Amino acid sequence: NAGVTQTPKFQVLKTGQSMTLQCAQDMNHNSMYWYRQDPGMGLRLIYYSASEGTTDKGEVPNGYNVSRLNKREFSLRLESAAPSQTSVYFCASSGGQGSIDIQYFGAGTRLSVL
Amino acid sequence: AQSVTQLGSHVSVSEGALVLLRCNYSSSVPPYLFWYVQYPNQGLQLLLKYTSAATLVKGINGFEAEFKKSETSFHLTKPSAHMSDAAEYFCAVSEGQAGTALIFGKGTTLSVSS
Numbered sequence: 001n002a003g004v005t006q007t008p009k010f011q012v013l014k015t016g017q018s019m020t021l022q023c024a025q026d027m028n029h030n031s032m033y034w035y036r037q038d039p040g041m042g043l044r045l046i047y048y049s050a051s052e053g054t055t056d057k058g059e060v061p062n063g064y065n066v067s068r069l070n071k072r073e074f075s076l077r078l079e080s081a082a083p084s085q086t087s088v089y090f091c092a093s094s095g096g097q098g099s100i101d102i103q104y105f106g107a108g109t110r111l112s113v114l
Numbered sequence: 115a116q117s118v119t120q121l122g123s124h125v126s127v128s129e130g131a132l133v134l135l136r137c138n139y140s141s142s143v144p145p146y147l148f149w150y151v152q153y154p155n156q157g158l159q160l161l162l163k164y165t166s167a168a169t170l171v172k173g174i175n176g177f178e179a180e181f182k183k184s185e186t187s188f189h190l191t192k193p194s195a196h197m198s199d200a201a202e203y204f205c206a207v208s209e210g211q212a213g214t215a216l217i218f219g220k221g222t223t224l225s226v227s228s
Contacts, residue, residue: 043216
């Protein structure tokens with residue numbers, strides 16, 4: 001049971017570099033999400049995709065772009081990394097079926113921007 | 115707008131003692147409420163969920179939570195703490211519909227001493 005898989009697990013960038021965080025789920029879920037976790041802040045939503053072909057901004061979208069490549073994959077791109085984007089990034093997915101939409105999380109990507 | 119407040123960023127208990135982690139929510143619609151646990155360097159794992167079926171909800175690892183509408187609370191309890199319960203705990207709220215993001219509290223770190 002892979003669930004939600006995120007790559008890479010760790011990454012160090014220099015200011016101004018770009019990178020893409022990958023996320024894939026094998027649960028046939030319709031919805032996918034990207035959150036960032038900062039100390040004392042909980043998790044905050046960056047972007048989400050309610051269904052294949054749609055994406056929407058969350059609470060903290062500035063500096064990020066996303067692509068819902070297909071039903072399984074949802075990537076997060078930092079075009080020009082800044083130190084303020086140092087964080088732990090979590091991808092989640094949910095099925096959207098049944099009475100409650102429960103989100104399942106990946107193990108996270110720990111990103112440092114120097 | 116929905117919001118979640120977790121009272122106490124850090125709670126310390128002795129092994130065998132009662133665990134009480136506090137969560138208050140605000141929501142303009144009937145909420146769906148969740149508790150997630152995060153062990154060090156891991157993703158978030160669902161502990162339990164409130165779906166309006168019963169006010170007392172039992173979750174994994176001996177945890178339970180009681181929904182109290184009059185107090186807008188959803189506190190997490192466990193009668194007897196174990197060393198393995200040391201982790202960060204997040205309360206979250208959503209409207210429960212497909213593709214709806216979770217709103218997280220800032221988290222409570224639980225420490226358990228022997």
